[in-house]
Amino acid sequence: MKFLSAKALDGLFNRKAFHRHLADFLKADLHMPQRTHHDFAGNTLLMMPAWNDRFLGVKTATVAPGNGALGKPVVHAVYTLFDAQTGEPLLQMDGQRLTALRTATASALAAKQLARPDARHLLVVGAGALCPELIRAHAFELPIEEVSIWNRNPDRARQVARCFSEVSLRVNVAENLAAAAAQADVISCATPSAEPLLHGSWIRPGTHIDLVGSYRPDLREADDELIRKADVWLDNPAAVVESGDIAVPLKNGVLTEARIKGTLREILSGTCELRQSAEQITVFKSVGYALEDLAAATWFFAKKKEKA
Numbered sequence: 001m002k003f004l005s006a007k008a009l010d011g012l013f014n015r016k017a018f019h020r021h022l023a024d025f026l027k028a029d030l031h032m033p034q035r036t037h038h039d040f041a042g043n044t045l046l047m048m049p050a051w052n053d054r055f056l057g058v059k060t061a062t063v064a065p066g067n068g069a070l071g072k073p074v075v076h077a078v079y080t081l082f083d084a085q086t087g088e089p090l091l092q093m094d095g096q097r098l099t100a101l102r103t104a105t106a107s108a109l110a111a112k113q114l115a116r117p118d119a120r121h122l123l124v125v126g127a128g129a130l131c132p133e134l135i136r137a138h139a140f141e142l143p144i145e146e147v148s149i150w151n152r153n154p155d156r157a158r159q160v161a162r163c164f165s166e167v168s169l170r171v172n173v174a175e176n177l178a179a180a181a182a183q184a185d186v187i188s189c190a191t192p193s194a195e196p197l198l199h200g201s202w203i204r205p206g207t208h209i210d211l212v213g214s215y216r217p218d219l220r221e222a223d224d225e226l227i228r229k230a231d232v233w234l235d236n237p238a239a240v241v242e243s244g245d246i247a248v249p250l251k252n253g254v255l256t257e258a259r260i261k262g263t264l265r266e267i268l269s270g271t272c273e274l275r276q277s278a279e280q281i282t283v284f285k286s287v288g289y290a291l292e293d294l295a296a297a298t299w300f301f302a303k304k305k306e307k308a
Contacts, residue, residue, distance in 0.1 A: 005094050012304065018101065032049070048288065051294070052294070059079045059095050060079075068128070076096055077099055098293060098296050099293070103212060110284040111138055111186055114267070114282040120146065122139070124148070127156040128191075148180045150175075150177045188210040191213040210284050212286050216244065217242065231283070234263050234284075235284070235288070261273045
């Protein structure tokens with residue numbers, strides 16, 4: 001069985017085709033049991049299966065929040081794709097890179113439908129492995145002209161910003177998160193923070209917020225005031241129990257079910273309410289969606305076969 005490294009995935013990647021495939025794939029008949037969590041040594045093991053009539057895939061991922069201080073990625077993962085009819089393993093691939101590409105793409109596809117069509121200023125909170133992909137994916141789907149990056153360690157933000165020195169985007173490092181959030185049209189937050197980083201008092205009307213980092217009930221990136229002011233969409237229904245950004249406000253009555261407008265599949269299929277006004281604050285919360293992994297893996301499997 002072949003293994004596709006992160007470098008091999010990048011060599012096969014075509015953004016336009018990948019975005020289109022992910023959007024189309026998620027509209028089809030698919031199956032996804034709730035992922036399993038196992039905590040160990042302060043870290044988390046995630047098992048994420050999904051299948052359709054042709055393929056079955058499983059991502060095995062570890063999340064180690066303390067790795068940032070060690071200069072190592074927070075997420076490590078391997079994805080295995082099987083033939084759904086025979087059970088035969090077909091391909092393994094770097095799950096960390098797969099996750100970064102599919103997560104950023106899903107966020108951008110949601111932003112295309114939920115952000116204002118004239119959104120031009122993107123703020124990314126967190127300068128980890130997802131940050132460059134969130135920038136590229138959002139800039140592909142929206143008319144982004146300026147990008148600000150905020151990170152607890154400004155040197156890391158400057159390192160990411162230098163990656164974009166030769167492209168048309170104006171990329172800068174935000175020193176003050178509150179000021180940057182107040183100026184942004186779209187905010188994408190991808191951190192392992194246990195305490196809210198984004199405060200509703202900073203957010204101006206019409207802003208779209210993409211919350212990526214909170215994958216457990218004890219993690220939060222947005223405070224109650226932000227959630228109170230916004231309408232919410234989810235990558236999948238499990239977010240209501242898996243993410244502190246949704247589960248805690250629901251429990252406390254800050255968020256009502258009526259303000260949860262739909263899921264990513266419903267956004268892409270046009271079967272849920274979308275942005276209703278230029279003043280509306282919209283939030284897209286992703287906790288990790290195994291169907292996105294399966295979509296990405298089948299795309300790379302097809303591309304690998306074409307190259308063979």
